[in-house]
Amino acid sequence: MSRHLMISSDCHAGLQPGKYREYIDPQHRKAYDDQVAGQIAQFKESAKAFMVSEFADEWERDKEEGLTGAWDSDRRNAALDADGVVGEVVFPDGLTGGNSPPLGAGLTLPTDCDSQLQLAGARAHNRWVADFCSLAPARRAGLAIVPILQDIDAAVTEIEWAAKAGLRGGIMIPSMWRDHPAYHHPRYEPIWAACADLNMPIHTHVAAAPELEPHPGSIGIYITEVVWWSVRPMWFLIWSGVFERHPKLKFLVSEGGVDWAPSLLKMMDQRFTANRTNAKMGDFHKNLSMKPSEYFDQNCWVGSFLTRDEVEARHEIGVGNLMWTSDYPHPEGTWPDSKNLVIEAFRGAPEEETRAMLGGNAAEVFGFDIDALAPLTERVGPEVAAFEGD
Amino acid sequence: MSRHLMISSDCHAGLQPGKYREYIDPQHRKAYDDQVAGQIAQFKESAKAFMVSEFADEWERDKEEGLTGAWDSDRRNAALDADGVVGEVVFPDGLTGGNSPPLGAGLTLPTDCDSQLQLAGARAHNRWVADFCSLAPARRAGLAIVPILQDIDAAVTEIEWAAKAGLRGGIMIPSMWRDHPAYHHPRYEPIWAACADLNMPIHTHVAAAPELEPHPGSIGIYITEVVWWSVRPMWFLIWSGVFERHPKLKFLVSEGGVDWAPSLLKMMDQRFTANRTNAKMGDFHKNLSMKPSEYFDQNCWVGSFLTRDEVEARHEIGVGNLMWTSDYPHPEGTWPDSKNLVIEAFRGAPEEETRAMLGGNAAEVFGFDIDALAPLTERVGPEVAAFEGD
Numbered sequence: 001m002s003r004h005l006m007i008s009s010d011c012h013a014g015l016q017p018g019k020y021r022e023y024i025d026p027q028h029r030k031a032y033d034d035q036v037a038g039q040i041a042q043f044k045e046s047a048k049a050f051m052v053s054e055f056a057d058e059w060e061r062d063k064e065e066g067l068t069g070a071w072d073s074d075r076r077n078a079a080l081d082a083d084g085v086v087g088e089v090v091f092p093d094g095l096t097g098g099n100s101p102p103l104g105a106g107l108t109l110p111t112d113c114d115s116q117l118q119l120a121g122a123r124a125h126n127r128w129v130a131d132f133c134s135l136a137p138a139r140r141a142g143l144a145i146v147p148i149l150q151d152i153d154a155a156v157t158e159i160e161w162a163a164k165a166g167l168r169g170g171i172m173i174p175s176m177w178r179d180h181p182a183y184h185h186p187r188y189e190p191i192w193a194a195c196a197d198l199n200m201p202i203h204t205h206v207a208a209a210p211e212l213e214p215h216p217g218s219i220g221i222y223i224t225e226v227v228w229w230s231v232r233p234m235w236f237l238i239w240s241g242v243f244e245r246h247p248k249l250k251f252l253v254s255e256g257g258v259d260w261a262p263s264l265l266k267m268m269d270q271r272f273t274a275n276r277t278n279a280k281m282g283d284f285h286k287n288l289s290m291k292p293s294e295y296f297d298q299n300c301w302v303g304s305f306l307t308r309d310e311v312e313a314r315h316e317i318g319v320g321n322l323m324w325t326s327d328y329p330h331p332e333g334t335w336p337d338s339k340n341l342v343i344e345a346f347r348g349a350p351e352e353e354t355r356a357m358l359g360g361n362a363a364e365v366f367g368f369d370i371d372a373l374a375p376l377t378e379r380v381g382p383e384v385a386a387f388e389g390d
Numbered sequence: 391m392s393r394h395l396m397i398s399s400d401c402h403a404g405l406q407p408g409k410y411r412e413y414i415d416p417q418h419r420k421a422y423d424d425q426v427a428g429q430i431a432q433f434k435e436s437a438k439a440f441m442v443s444e445f446a447d448e449w450e451r452d453k454e455e456g457l458t459g460a461w462d463s464d465r466r467n468a469a470l471d472a473d474g475v476v477g478e479v480v481f482p483d484g485l486t487g488g489n490s491p492p493l494g495a496g497l498t499l500p501t502d503c504d505s506q507l508q509l510a511g512a513r514a515h516n517r518w519v520a521d522f523c524s525l526a527p528a529r530r531a532g533l534a535i536v537p538i539l540q541d542i543d544a545a546v547t548e549i550e551w552a553a554k555a556g557l558r559g560g561i562m563i564p565s566m567w568r569d570h571p572a573y574h575h576p577r578y579e580p581i582w583a584a585c586a587d588l589n590m591p592i593h594t595h596v597a598a599a600p601e602l603e604p605h606p607g608s609i610g611i612y613i614t615e616v617v618w619w620s621v622r623p624m625w626f627l628i629w630s631g632v633f634e635r636h637p638k639l640k641f642l643v644s645e646g647g648v649d650w651a652p653s654l655l656k657m658m659d660q661r662f663t664a665n666r667t668n669a670k671m672g673d674f675h676k677n678l679s680m681k682p683s684e685y686f687d688q689n690c691w692v693g694s695f696l697t698r699d700e701v702e703a704r705h706e707i708g709v710g711n712l713m714w715t716s717d718y719p720h721p722e723g724t725w726p727d728s729k730n731l732v733i734e735a736f737r738g739a740p741e742e743e744t745r746a747m748l749g750g751n752a753a754e755v756f757g758f759d760i761d762a763l764a765p766l767t768e769r770v771g772p773e774v775a776a777f778e779g780d
Contacts, residue, residue, distance in 0.1 A: 182600075184607040210572075217574040217630030219674035220682075223661045224625045224654075228618065235614045240607030259653045264614075267649055271613045284609035292610075 003381030005359035006338070007087035007368060009303040010205070010254040010325035011080075014094035015071050015128060020102045023124035031117055032102055032124075039102065059331050066336060067329050070094025073135040080139070081380045084339040085326055087359065087368045089141045089169040090133060091205055091254070092125050095329060101125035105145050107207040109174040115150035122147055123158065130165040138373055141366040143169030143203060148191050149180040156194045163198040168367050170201030170250070175208045175230040183233050184240035192237070196246035201365060204230040206255040227256035234300060235268065241287040243299040250365055254303035254325060261302060262316040268292035297321060301365060305334050306357060308345045314353065322357045323365075339382045348390045393771030395749035396728070397477035397758060399693040400595070400644040400715035401470075404484035405461050405518060410492045413514035421507055422492055422514075429492065449721045456726060457719050460484025463525040470529070471770045474729040475716055477749065477758045479531045479559040480523060481595060481644070482515050485719060491515035495535045497597040499564040505540035512537055513548065520555040528763055531756040533559035533593060538581050539570040546584045553588040558757050560591030560640070565598045565620040573623050574630035582627070586636035591755060594620040596645040617646035624690060625658065631677040633689040640755055644693035644715060651692060652706040658682035687711060691755060695724050696747060698735045704743065712747045713755075729772045738780045 017040045024032045060067060069076030071094060080088065093100045093107045100106035103121025104113030111118070122145040133142035144162035148155040159171055173191075181187055195202050209226040212218040231253050243249060269291045288295075297318050303325045304310055314322055324342065327333025334341045346354045363370050407430045414422045450457060459466030461484060470478065483490045483497045490496035493511025494503030501508070512535040523532035534552035538545040549561055563581075571577055585592050599616040602608040621643050633639060659681045680688075687708050693715045694700055704712055714732065717723025724731045736744045753760050 182602060182611075184605050184611060185603060186605060212572060213575060215574050215576060215630060216677045217626065217628075220629035220658075220661060220678075221572075221574060221626055224629065224658055225622070227657075232615070236607065236611055238607075239610030239614065240605060257657070259657055263649045263653050267617075267647070268610075268614055271610060287606045288610075 001374065001377065001381075001384070003377055003383050004355060004387070005087070005363070005370060005373060005377045006085045006324065006326075006342070006381055007089075007359040007362040007366075008085050008326040008328060008338075009089045009252070009301075009323035009362045009366075010091055011085075011088040011328045012091045012094050012330055013070050013076070013129060013132060014092050014099040014101060014125065016099045017102070019071070019099075020121075020124045020128065023127045024102070025120055025123070028103070028117060028120040031120075035103060039100075063329075063336070067095060070099060070329050071132075073132060077136060077139070079336070080328065081376075083326060083328065083335050083337075084342075084380055084382050085328070085335075086373050086376050086381060087139050087141070087362065088326075088328070089143055089362070089366060090129055091143055091169075091172065091203075092129070092145055093207075101145060105147065107172075107205055109145065109147060109172070109208065110149055110176060110178055110180075115147065118147050119151070119154060119158070126158070126162055126165070126167065130162075130167055133166065137166065138369060139376075141169035141368065142167040144171045146171040146173060146191075148173050148188065149177055152187060152190055156190050159191070159194045159198065159200055163200055167200075170203060170252075170366075171195065172203045172205055173233070175204045175206075175233060176210075183236035189245075192242045192246055192249060196249040199248070199250075199367075201250035201252055203252045203254060204233055206230045206253070227260060230254075230256055231260060231264070234296075235264075235292070237299075238268070238292050238295045239285070239288070243295040244288055244290075247298065249299055250301065251299055252301045252303055252323070252365075255327065256302070256304070258302050258304050258306075258310045258313060258317055258322065261296075262313060265293040265296055265317075301361065306342070306345055311345050311349055311357070314349075314357065319353045319356055320361060323362045324358050343382055343386050346387050349387070351384060351387070354387055391764065391767060391771075391774070393767055393773050394732075394745060394777070395477070395753070395760060395763060395767045396475045396714065396716075396732070396771055397479075397749035397752040397756075398475050398716040398718060398728075399479045399642070399691075399713035399752045399756075400481055401475075401478040401718045402481045402483050402485075402720055403460050403466070403519060403522060404482050404489040404491060404515065406489045407492070409461070409489075410511075410514045410518065413517045414492070415510055415513070418493070418507060418510040421510075425493060429490075446721075453719075453726070457485060460489060460719050461522075463522060467526060467529070469726070470718065471766075473716060473718065473725050473727075474732075474770055474772050475718070475725075476763050476766050476771060477529050477531070477752065478716075478718070479533055479752070479756060480519055481533055481559075481562065481593075482519070482535055491535060495537065497562075497595055499535065499537060499562070499598065500539055500566060500568055500570075505537065508537050509541070509544060509548070516548070516552055516555070516557065520552075520557055523556065527556065528759060529766075531559035531758065532557040534561045536561040536563060536581075538563050538578065539567055542577060542580055546580050549581070549584045549588065549590055553590055557590075560593060560642075560756075561585065562593045562595060563623070565594045565596075565623060566600075573626035579635075582632050582636055582639060586639040589638070589640075589757075591640035591642055593642045593644060594623055596620045596643070617650060620644075620646055621650060621654070624686075625654075625682070627689075628658070628682050628685045629675070629678070633685040634678055634680075637688065639689055640691065641689055642691045642693055642713070642755075645717065646692070646694070648692050648694050648696075648700045648703060648707055648712065651686075652703060655683040655686055655707075691751065696732070696735055701735050701739055701747070704739075704747065709743045709746055710751060713752045714748050733772055733776050737777055739777070741774060741777070744777055
């Protein structure tokens with residue numbers, strides 16, 4: 001192939017507030033109607049804090065047509081084509097501050113909502129995204145929102161539904177469990193087992209973090225620690241033996257960069273290996289047959305924009321464990337400059353490694369058919385020759 | 391000097407349960423008496439989880455005489471002499487599972503205790519450790535436990551008392567604030583101001599972390615994330631401008647290793663610098679005149695055993711920001727093999743850099759009189775020549 005296959009393992013889509021109504025179970029439509037106005041007001045408030053209006057206005061004015069691809073299938077394909085992107089995993093929350101799944105479902109899960117309503121909101125989005133992905137099934141691996149903290153049986157039912165509905169992107173779980181049992185609790189075992197059996201990858205996506213009073217520093221603090229909260233579930237799964245019991249289970253963290261990975265993996269392996277500083281802890285890892293970094297290598301992936309620094313760190317993390325993301329249509333991502341940015345970041349890396357990180361790993365994990373996508377790749381992908389040089 | 395000055399910036403001392411009685415304010419002695427039995431039972435329980443009895447028995451059998459240095463001044467001096475250590479910062483909790491300050495004060499602050507009683511327990515320990523340090527004032531920089539979460543005025547009073555009592559090690563604050571306001575809250579400003587004015591360094595010490603239900607994996611999870619909880623206050627202070635307002639304030643994290651530092655500092659600087667991924671956040675760092683890593687360099691230090699790997703990473707962190715610790719008399723530290731271990735770790739490093747990390751930095755931060763300690767250094771310190779080679 002003369003061009004690279006680019007699959008973004010983290011894009012976003014969603015309907016505008018109010019538009020989810022037909023996807024909501026009838027018994028929850030009144031609650032849905034009641035919350036739409038509040039949802040709009042809350043998003044405006046949150047947009048003030050996290051996307052200052054000057055920036056938002058300029059961003060939205062420039063890119064109006066591309067941004068409608070958050071819910072318009074044809075415009076989405078056109079925007080991705082122009083950006084060189086052939087395949088994508090479709091997360092919720094199409095636009096920052098704009099269109100999040102209703103009733104408290106969405107990237108910042110868990111929110112303080114009625115858990116039945118939250119599940120109803122998640123199911124509404126899941127139904128919509130399944131429809132949306134069916135409009136371009138070779139390109140889109142949809143992902144279901146599954147609030148797993150409250151009702152385990154209902155969560156398993158939703159995972160089974162999502163698998164049948166073709167949402168091969170897998171499921172997104174809450175990064176934080178708040179007052180619910182933490183993820184090393186055996187109560188979650190049916191969730192892990194269902195995802196392993198149905199080949200549904202499990203995702204966390206950076207967004208949720210403890211709420212901070214808005215004193216000076218709060219935003220800097222939030223953006224310093226937010227990644228940690230989405231990576232945290234990973235070491236609960238590793239140490240509690242979830243990947244030992246389910247060697248084919250896949251876990252991904254998106255939009256947290258990769259800088260945290262080498263020191264975390266090194267540290268966990270040190271903790272795992274008996275030495276003078278942990279001998280007093282006893283035989284605490286008898287449930288694991290491998291080192292933590294080996295479970296990471298076997299079961300975990302990291303989705304990131306992959307800057308040049310991150311590409312250079314690939315061997316410390318694992319070429320097979322990295323996936324490029326554009327974050328379309330979010331403003332912090334690489335869209336609409338993805339081709340230039342990846343060429344800049346990957347230039348000089350061995351072609352096979354570039355191929356894996358740009359799309360090959362995602363194709364394998366999410367079951368994209370590379371042959372079916374080849375014609376589109378040859379039309380819109382970045383030319384392999386452009387990656388030569390230093 | 392033909393020998394290196396070794397100052398451990400993190401040693402521990404404390405009385406056995408029951409022995410703090412005379413240091414407790416009379417009105418709290420009944421509460422103290424009531425809790426001593428419970429304290430002993432709780433420590434035994436905790437010792438089971440965190441220091442398996444087989445290991446503990448062997449450790450304590452071998453080192454009985456040295457371990458009594460947790461409260462016996464002469465034996466402590468003898469143990470430190472034999473270990474090559476001339477000066478020390480004296481933290482609470484002399485023995486793992488043994489003798490912690492009473493009434494819920496101690497390394498795992500904040501515990502769920504009556505806040506008045508916790509303060510009484512802290513004050514009892516602070517009085518004792520001031521007496522204990524006065525028996526060897528040139529060698530010992532005592533450190534006061536100050537529960538700052540509840541009563542700010544009382545905390546400031548205790549800091550002023552500690553400074554007058556010669557506890558030049560500074561204060562230890564809770565790593566976690568639980569349901570209290572986080573450390574970027576302006577309510578804590580009198581604490582930071584008092585510590586800056588009185589030249590009292592502020593410490594967190596790795597120990598507290600969220601309580602986990604004891605399912606398989608819980609210990610691995612605890613030792614993976616415990617460091618993060620003690621480093622966390624540092625970025626609350628950096629981002630909220632505490633070091634901008636108090637450029638001479640000193641903040642230290644002990645026993646968390648150093649592996650977390652390079653990627654954290656790099657990440658915070660990236661977050662600080664406007665770029666495409668954070669432009670939407672607005673002008674959130676207008677209260678800071680420097681990059682986060684520059685505040686770290688100016689105001690923060692890291693205390694660690696300093697393995698060879700950690701010494702090799704010294705330039706990524708800052709030679710001036712690292713302090714060696716022995717953790718005497720805890721079993722996870724370098725005692726009683728400190729001399730051999732530091733020679734192994736520092737061999738081949740430039741002499742001036744070794745001098746700074748082994749003792750020079752601590753001397754400067756805590757006001758140790760190097761000249762007064764010179765005769766002892768020349769008697770017990772490791773020979774500079776032993777550090778030559780690769």
